[in-house]
Amino acid sequence: MTNGHTNGTNGAKNGSSSASEAKRPVRIAGASGGFSDRQRAISSLAKLDVDAIVGDWLSECTMTLHGAQKVDNEKLRMEGKLLEEPAGLFDPTFLENLAPALPDIESKGIKVAVNAGACDTQLLTWVVAEEVERQGLSLKVAYVEGDEVTDTVNRLIKQGDKFVSLMTGENLEDWGYTPIFAQCYLGGAGIAEALKNGADIVICGRVADAAPSVGVGMWWHGWNRDKDWDEIAGSLICGHLIECAAYVCGGYFSGFKRLMEGCHNLGFPVASLYADGSCAIEKEPNTGGEVSVGTVASQLLYEIQGPLYFGSDVTANIEGVVMTEEGKDRVRVTGVKGLPPPITTKVGMTAFGGYQAEFHVYICGLDLEAKAEWVERQVRYSAGDAVKELSCFKFSLNGYCPDNPRNQDVATCDLRIFVQTKNKKLVDKSTLDVPGFNRWCMDNGLQGCPGWTLGNDQRQSEGKVYYEYYVSLLPQTEVHHRVVLPWLNKTLDIRPSTEMVEYPRDQPSYETSNAVPLKSFGPTTRGPMGWVVGCRSGDKASDANVGFYVRNDDEWDWLRSILTIDKIKLMLDEEYVGGKIERFEIPGIRAVHFLLRDHLDRGFNSTSTYDTLGKNVGEYLRAKWVDIPNRFLARGRF
Structure with missing residues (x-):
């Protein structure tokens, strides 16, 4: 089966799609959720019927380590002690993943957009271009720059910018450490512009995890980035769902026990992103795992901060998300609402x-x-x-x-x-x-x-x-977002949206409305909440997020009624460190979400705990005992 656009025949590629072409969704495959993902991904996905392959290779851990090493290298170079050129500060596994897939990528007209460039995006671009040439191919490789903002941050500090911590609310001057490197999060607009100008492969540094999908969607569907908020917001959530590869196909899923057969090779996801911003998630055929409302809801709840999901291009409100199983291993995601993007973007600062x-x-x-x-x-x-x-x-x-x-x-x-x-x-x-x-x-x-x-x-x-790692906000107007097109010897400036909005630091937080008396659910058995409740948790610096979900409507009434902020504090027990806890609900997937402020002892690179990434907060809470209605248990456990 062809992609319908081999050799550039698809109208979307030329920026002037016909009405019939505009209705066709773009099929985006998610190839990587991090440097520890499987190396077969791009090669396997390039053999499928897909239009684009995206991947995320970065995290706060890798940003910190690459950034610190870049500073060390520059110091040694200035002192004349760098005797040989150091290894590139990009993901060292990326080329091994990409190279076998290049012939299929060219012959089928597949686009690739990744953030594997880390702190050496230009160098990785040259490395990829050399591999393309070595294989006798003619793929065009572009790169995105502007995410490194160390000089900008230092200038603003001198001008009096407080750089308030997103986690603790403290000012940077109270942190006790001196930033040596700063990198901000870019959106997908630069990727869209690169694709519009003929790029086949777009190498990025710290674009947000979901930004490659946003960029592909903007390019393919021709959305207006200053007003098509619902559509772009849908692409942001689509990107979030596939940014961690097999997570959405059963990885880290509370119902994992039923997926033991085939767990050695979970499928990678393929999303169909429609012109209205809705999407359908499927998985690579003939692989383990599953795509169900449970697995997709689990991934939606990963590393979110509240009802608003911020990107540099758009703000997505996810309170109204609805997920529907359209068939085996296919889930349709609708109900995402878009708002203008924030005037700021997240910036991470590294210090010794x-x-x-x-x-x-x-x-x-x-x-x-x-x-x-x-x-x-x-x-x-x-x-x-x-x-x-x-x-x-x-x-x-x-x-x-x-x-x-x-x-x-x-x-x-x-x-x-x-x-x-x-x-x-x-x-x-x-x-x-x-x-x-x-x-x-x-x-x-x-x-x-x-x-x-x-x-x-x-x-x-x-x-x-x-x-140490410190997270704050940087005005988007201070970011010099650019796209470099080497084959044209051309650099394009990417402006921020003209419709940005200032949002408060804290998101809406509320208890449930019309709580149902717990006694009304009938006789109970005391046992681990995880017998009937799924959960997913993650980190954003020192904040931990944790989202709980259930499978049936009456269980939803029970879940939203029992899981109050005070109940979570009680369940955390000795793990509760006194920080603020924020709560909101997503009725369409029967989920209650909590944000635990400053819960994780700083973050991955400096934490003194085993749970460096917040991934076990949810599993700890699922193990806590509550009174579970017997009728829920009669349906079977997770």
């Missing part, structure tokens, strides 16, 4: 944080809390005055011994000792080098608690550099 290290002691069996306290008292005594220079000195006992354990491993728990400091060298010749912190822990082995055991790999106890 200091050094961190960790040591693990394994303890087993009975009296685990007492054993952990024994170890902690001894290690703190060994640290002496060095404790005063630590910004974080944390002991966490992870795991538990079940009653009458079936084997020794399940009875063994991890006591993690975690430290952070701005200076690797501490007082009294103490240090995070080995020996140093390592010895504070090691010295106590023979006066340890019963069963004290160390792991056989001590590399984590050597201090390593970590970075």
Whole structure:
């Protein structure tokens, strides 16, 4: 089957589609949700009936690490210590993913738009162009720039801009760290312009995860970016649904147990994006997983912040989203409403944080809390005055011994000792080098608690550099968004929308209206909420979002009535750190969403917790016990 536009015959490609062509949706395949995704993606998807392939390779983790390395490289270059050209600061796996697919991409006229360029977008463009030439192909490769804004941020700081934190509400000057690199989020308008001017492959840096789909939709359907808000907002949510690849096809899905057959090879998604902004999500054929209202709702709830989903091109209101199963592995998504884009875009700032290290002691069996306290008292005594220079000195006992354990491993728990400091060298010749912190822990082995055991790999106890990450807002008028078309020796400036609006920092938050008395649901059984409730959670810097959903209408009345803000605080138990919690509802998918402000101990690169990405907040809460109506349990568990 052809795509209907091989060799550039589709009207949309030329910016003047016929009425019949304009009605045809553009088919967009989602090839990557991050650097840890499978490498077969682009090659497999290029063999399908698709018009475009998009992918996301960036995260706050990779932005921070690439940015910090770019600063280090420049410092070494200025000092004459950079003896050879360093590796490109783009995603190192991207070319391996793309190269096998290039012949199909050219022969079938498929467009590609990705953000794998990270902090070296131009260099990745040259690398891709060289591979195209090596294979004897004629694909045109463009790139988008303007996301690196370090100089702009520094200038605005000097001019008095407070750069208020999106998470904590504090000013940048109160953060305690100095930004060394800043990168902002671009939208899809530059991608659309590149495609309009004949690009086949568009390499981007920090465009938003969903921006490639927005750009493809703008180009294909010819939407007016200053007034077609519903349509562009629909493309933003379409992009959000496929930006994490197999997530929408069963990855991270609460109902995963029914997908065990084929879980070794979940399908990648293909979205049909219609001219009205609605979309239909399907999956790659002959693969594992599924596309259902459950899997699509789960992905919609991932990493959102409230009823408004902001992009640089548009603001999408998702409270009215409706999902309908149109057939096996096909879900139609409608009801997204569009609003003008915000006057600002998100900007992430990286700073040197200091050094961190960790040591693990394994303890087993009975009296685990007492054993952990024994170890902690001894290690703190060994640290002496060095404790005063630590910004974080944390002991966490992870795991538990079940009653009458079936084997020794399940009875063994991890006591993690975690430290952070701005200076690797501490007082009294103490240090995070080995020996140093390592010895504070090691010295106590023979006066340890019963069963004290160390792991056989001590590399984590050597201090390593970590970075802090700060998220704020930058006026879109301060961003120099540009598209470079090398084959034309041409650069195009991409203006912001003429209709931008200022939105408040906090989104609408509310409890349910007309709550149903819980006793009206009949007899109950006490057990984990996750028996009947699905959930999805994620991170945005130190904020955690968590969305809950159910499968039936009467369960929805129960869910929205039981899940109040106070109930979530109670369920969080010791995990509740006192931050603000915001709540809203999406009735069309029977979901209640919460935003936990400043919940995650900073973010991926600096957190002292296991849950570096907030992905386990939801699974923790699903495990909490509530009174579940028996009639819900009779229908079967997730």
